[in-house]
Amino acid sequence: MEKLRETIGKIESVDGTFEEKTQNRLDSLTKPQGSLGRLEELAKQIVEITGNEMPKLDRKVIFTLAGDHGVASSGVSAYPKEVTPQMVYNFLAGGAGINVLAKHVGAEVVVADLGVACDLKAHPDLIIKKVNYGTKNIAEGAAMTKEEAVKSIENGIGVFEEKFRALGGIDIAGTGEMGIANTTPSSAIVSVITGKEVNMVTGRGTGIDDARLQLKIKTIEKAIQINKPDPDDALDVLSKIGGFEIGGLVGIILAASSLRVPIVIDGFISSAAALVAYKLEPKTRDYMISAHFSVERGHAAIFDYLGLKPLLDLNLRLGEGTGAALAIGVAEAAVKILTQMATFDDAGVSKKQN
Amino acid sequence: MEKLRETIGKIESVDGTFEEKTQNRLDSLTKPQGSLGRLEELAKQIVEITGNEMPKLDRKVIFTLAGDHGVASSGVSAYPKEVTPQMVYNFLAGGAGINVLAKHVGAEVVVADLGVACDLKAHPDLIIKKVNYGTKNIAEGAAMTKEEAVKSIENGIGVFEEKFRALGGIDIAGTGEMGIANTTPSSAIVSVITGKEVNMVTGRGTGIDDARLQLKIKTIEKAIQINKPDPDDALDVLSKIGGFEIGGLVGIILAASSLRVPIVIDGFISSAAALVAYKLEPKTRDYMISAHFSVERGHAAIFDYLGLKPLLDLNLRLGEGTGAALAIGVAEAAVKILTQMATFDDAGVSKKQN
Numbered sequence: 001m002e003k004l005r006e007t008i009g010k011i012e013s014v015d016g017t018f019e020e021k022t023q024n025r026l027d028s029l030t031k032p033q034g035s036l037g038r039l040e041e042l043a044k045q046i047v048e049i050t051g052n053e054m055p056k057l058d059r060k061v062i063f064t065l066a067g068d069h070g071v072a073s074s075g076v077s078a079y080p081k082e083v084t085p086q087m088v089y090n091f092l093a094g095g096a097g098i099n100v101l102a103k104h105v106g107a108e109v110v111v112a113d114l115g116v117a118c119d120l121k122a123h124p125d126l127i128i129k130k131v132n133y134g135t136k137n138i139a140e141g142a143a144m145t146k147e148e149a150v151k152s153i154e155n156g157i158g159v160f161e162e163k164f165r166a167l168g169g170i171d172i173a174g175t176g177e178m179g180i181a182n183t184t185p186s187s188a189i190v191s192v193i194t195g196k197e198v199n200m201v202t203g204r205g206t207g208i209d210d211a212r213l214q215l216k217i218k219t220i221e222k223a224i225q226i227n228k229p230d231p232d233d234a235l236d237v238l239s240k241i242g243g244f245e246i247g248g249l250v251g252i253i254l255a256a257s258s259l260r261v262p263i264v265i266d267g268f269i270s271s272a273a274a275l276v277a278y279k280l281e282p283k284t285r286d287y288m289i290s291a292h293f294s295v296e297r298g299h300a301a302i303f304d305y306l307g308l309k310p311l312l313d314l315n316l317r318l319g320e321g322t323g324a325a326l327a328i329g330v331a332e333a334a335v336k337i338l339t340q341m342a343t344f345d346d347a348g349v350s351k352k353q354n
Numbered sequence: 355m356e357k358l359r360e361t362i363g364k365i366e367s368v369d370g371t372f373e374e375k376t377q378n379r380l381d382s383l384t385k386p387q388g389s390l391g392r393l394e395e396l397a398k399q400i401v402e403i404t405g406n407e408m409p410k411l412d413r414k415v416i417f418t419l420a421g422d423h424g425v426a427s428s429g430v431s432a433y434p435k436e437v438t439p440q441m442v443y444n445f446l447a448g449g450a451g452i453n454v455l456a457k458h459v460g461a462e463v464v465v466a467d468l469g470v471a472c473d474l475k476a477h478p479d480l481i482i483k484k485v486n487y488g489t490k491n492i493a494e495g496a497a498m499t500k501e502e503a504v505k506s507i508e509n510g511i512g513v514f515e516e517k518f519r520a521l522g523g524i525d526i527a528g529t530g531e532m533g534i535a536n537t538t539p540s541s542a543i544v545s546v547i548t549g550k551e552v553n554m555v556t557g558r559g560t561g562i563d564d565a566r567l568q569l570k571i572k573t574i575e576k577a578i579q580i581n582k583p584d585p586d587d588a589l590d591v592l593s594k595i596g597g598f599e600i601g602g603l604v605g606i607i608l609a610a611s612s613l614r615v616p617i618v619i620d621g622f623i624s625s626a627a628a629l630v631a632y633k634l635e636p637k638t639r640d641y642m643i644s645a646h647f648s649v650e651r652g653h654a655a656i657f658d659y660l661g662l663k664p665l666l667d668l669n670l671r672l673g674e675g676t677g678a679a680l681a682i683g684v685a686e687a688a689v690k691i692l693t694q695m696a697t698f699d700d701a702g703v704s705k706k707q708n
Contacts, residue, residue: 032560037669086703095696206386315391342449349440
């Protein structure tokens with residue numbers, strides 16, 4: 001608990017110190033004012049977060065955390081839970097969607113086991129931060145103990161801080177996850193924290209049919225009814241209806257915020273983790289960049305609650321950090337606009353007349 | 355006229371030859387089927403266009419064409435027309451938004467003068483294909499002669515074909531433009547071809563105030579009233595209320611389609627050119643990828659007419675090809691998903707159960 005308290009304590013407000021200066025620079029560049037829209041907003045946000053007036057996004061890292069879910073045994077997913085470790089090996093071999101997209105934008109993928117249900121084969125790039133061998137079935141009781149919830153967050157903080165130290169800093173980070181059935185606890189978290197009804201925030205995950213979707217909704221309703229998580233106690237929510245990789249992502253978001261690193265939130269599951277991080281410390285929101293609007297039902301409820309606006313809308317629903325990777329590419333473009341374009345004076349271009 | 359007819363004659367239908375095979379490959383990759391949404395659609399479109407089952411987007415080119423507009427003297431823009439040549443020099447010096455974003459995605463920028471109102475200083479990278487020294491004021495008569503309209507298109511075809519030959523092929527191309535006041539002829543074209551009222555398809559361009567916007571709308575209404583362009587005769591529309599760089603972009607789109615090169619359509623002005631290209635040969639639509647949803651009012655009318663769905667929505671309104679550059683980055687990501695991800699069999703990952 002000490003590590004968690006300490007990390008939260010270090011998170012500062014993003015206070016707009018550089019706002020005027022950055023706006024002036026953007027307006028001095030050879031383009032009509034504001035004509036690069038969200039790229040300009042992104043550049044301003046990244047300057048404020050990093051405190052660097054001319055940022056460079058060289059060290060880009062996506063944290064893809066894995067965990068299993070007891071609720072998978074209730075039949076809420078289209079895939080067997082063996083897929084969780086299989087996909088971890090796929091990440092380590094470089095064959096998954098996140099590997100391809102991260103490489104495309106020049107980002108490194110950090111893979112960590114927060115709670116896969118089996119012992120994974122050792123691999124030089126695999127970080128083992130296992131809290132337990134999968135959560136318990138939330139439809140039958142709490143997913144984990146309160147101590148395990150804290151540990152999952154602190155393990156996530158540890159993963160981030162170790163990478164930060166190893167690279168001597170991180171310029172931008174993204175969240176990602178793998179865990180068969182993890183849209184189920186995510187929808188449960190979103191329903192409890194935003195107060196929306198379960199059927200309004202529960203979708204088809206990897207692609208389940210109507211019958212399975214109804215079962216999933218009933219399972220989540222039961223999980224909430226049995227566990228009675230307190231919406232105002234983020235640790236209670238995480239421990240009763242969460243997941244180990246979700247807790248780990250809460251830690252990634254807290255650690256990034258405490259170290260003033262822009263954190264790109266991937267899709268639905270990552271956004272559920274962002275909700276928990278926000279409930280623990282609302283200042284984290286200023287460090288978040290929402291990558292994309294997932295196909296998964298319920299994503300909009302999170303954006304409304306957090307006041308975030310997703311950057312992309314490409315009908316993605318893969319997770320792993322794939323949307324975050326694409327958004328990191330856009331964020332780097334935004335920063336390059338700020339730092340590499342010529343000014344009106346440099347280029348000898350006439351300014352606006354009215 | 356011969357070159358134009360010949361190019362149009364070479365444009366083939368995109369007939370779905372590879373559809374099943376590409377879909378099978380996408381479904382064999384380690385991800386839930388369809389979970390990469392628009393990336394998968396893009397990959398399929400690029401395979402169909404190129405006829406290459408495993409495409410690589412190495413040779414990426416953005417064609418940024420410049421031209422001046424007589425209607426600028428009616429006070430429809432916030433910038434003086436001197437900015438057109440100034441920005442051309444900025445493109446050549448590498449300081450503009452398009453230079454920064456093209457470099458970010460590994461694309462080359464080809465800059466061509468289709469009708470700037472002055473003689474530009476020679477530069478090794480500047481292509482001179484000037485049709486005339488700016489168009490005439492469309493509020494007073496035709497922008498150009500029918501012969502000039504044909505020449506502007508054929509010059510655009512020439513710019514594309516020469517680059518295609520020089521590189522030994524182009525894997526993906528984007529459109530871009532520079533021309534003070536060019537949203538005015540673009541709105542006129544969109545109104546005439548889509549049948550929408552002028553005030554529904556006329557926006558603030560580089561950022562004009564309310565008074566200037568009203569003047570702009572009245573100017574366009576007058577231009578249409580005086581010239582009476584025939585909506586079903588694309589050359590009539592282009593010559594009476596178009597522009598030289600717009601005609602050049604029509605040529606770029608026709609040439610790309612004739613050579614089976616995916617063509618990424620940038621913002622509002624490029625999309626107006628896409629409308630003209632489509633009226634000349636509807637098959638061109640299959641080669642088009644719409645980059646983004648511009649802030650400029652009237653862009654939606656073009657998408658509705660062409661049945662295209664923009665890829666990005668980032669509140670951009672700069673033009674130059676900046677949105678096309680970002681979209682080319684996404685298109686390359688899409689192709690890498692298709693060609694670089696591991697299959698379920700390769701990775702030993704279990705498939706879906708239901």
